[in-house]
Amino acid sequence: MELEWVPSACTLPTVEQPLRVAEFDDLFAKAVRVERPADGELAFAFPASPELAGAAATLAARETACCSFFTFTRTVSAEELTLAVSVAEPHIEVLTALAARVGS
Template identity: 50%
Template structure:
């Protein structure tokens, strides 16, 4: 992973630059092991369907991401089968959500 891969990370992110590739790896691992599907609910809202066994990991990761990128809102719910994680951003950060959606889609199992 190069700094070019992180070009979509906004200036509003306070995570130290050296830690950003590690955070992306954590998200990639979550996508590869637990992501069952995703749906774009609205321009500013993305919903991930996760394996319910990943709840603790997903909550911990979302909490740390909210701490450094305060523009993200992560909301957890369930549909009785899957863990649902809604990711919402303000309109000014739709490009970040677009990049995250593309990254998660590329990491989903076939």
């Protein structure tokens, strides 16, 4: 798995990075809709479920711990869970790489 897009600001040990990418791939596979409202933003919509909400929250917290340039926002309604991901201008290429993984 090619991870050249992972920035040096990421403190996750290199050996663990492919595992984290696989966790995101698994979560993304459950999305019913993906939107890119701006260059520095991605939004994933999932069916509302406590399991998905918990998995998204846990993964977002773990990712923020090693890559503080990410901002994750969860919005939950009775019908849908939305996980929005945003980054500042210097890290747009990371978000672009994540967006490219959707459906891969």
